[in-house]
Amino acid sequence: MVPEDPLWQRLEAYRIGPPDAEFTFAQRLARENGWDADYAERVVGEYRRFCYLAMRAGHEVTPSDQVDQAWHLHLTYSRDYWQRFCAEVLEAPLHHGPTAGGKAERDRYYRQYAQTLASYEKVFGPSPADIWPDANRRLYVDPLARRVQTRNYWMVPRRIGWAVMIVALLGISAMIVWGLDG
Template sequence: MTSPPWTPETRLLWQRISNHPLQGDQRLDFLKRLCREQRWTTAYGSQVIEEYKRFVFLSCVTSSSLTPSIDIDETWHLHLTYTEDYWLTFCPQVLERPLHHRPTTGSAADGQKFREQYAQTLQIYFAWFGPPDRVIWPSSKQRFDRPARMQRINRDQFWIVRKPWIRNSI
């Protein structure tokens, strides 16, 4: 893949995205809430927000459908809950277009589609920004080879104890 053109338009778009504070409602700081909900350090949360902004930029400058990493997807989910910022400021004024989140249906076909889109996302990322951070942007195998049944839980109310893995000797 050849290096993409940084035109005056793409530079201006990146500047608008990069400068957007992701604050929304001042009563609940976005970064603090993200870190609290994900149990991330402030430093890591700040890195993920920067990568989320790169993902959003790539979504705007390519005609391909892109798939984010899990941490970036969690950041996007939270940003979507800041509806006034997302739909009244970020999309129309910063991106100058809507950016919809299209989750999986859970089908095997969707799984394959999103795996392929994620691999393409990593290639497009590399073309624009160089090698991605492998903690935030793991390989396709790491991104998709995870438990199929994930759900959100309140860690303040429940303990999480990993089930032991027992090799089937039969």
């Protein structure tokens, strides 16, 4: 059972980054991803569960995108990650390897992620879908998304964007027609 495993106890007790930091790891994670504080805290909890699976599942594991964002940020706390987390909490290195790309790699990660979800369910019960989407969404749909700096761009839902574009084009067309008549 997970709660009795010393690894899980160390993971639950572990806090990322300096204990006296005013701007916590979860706050930074929230800011960098546009999440609210509660959601970021939940992602940090899921990151702990992912790390537990990485050490105990008996197979390679693949994180959800949200958990991967937590892992990426944690890696930037390099001393904390390697000297405290890996050495003292996990008691083993946990390397992050990016995909080499291509269909074969995507298919491999699809299978690996599906296996990760199955292992998650065996150990922790059903995974939260808002953090751990199904394998198809994780590996075939979501990778088509782009991260956007929202202070530089307006984000408009597609259905509204099309309507705005049509109205704008009609307005430009009308100005051209009226300009030619005048």
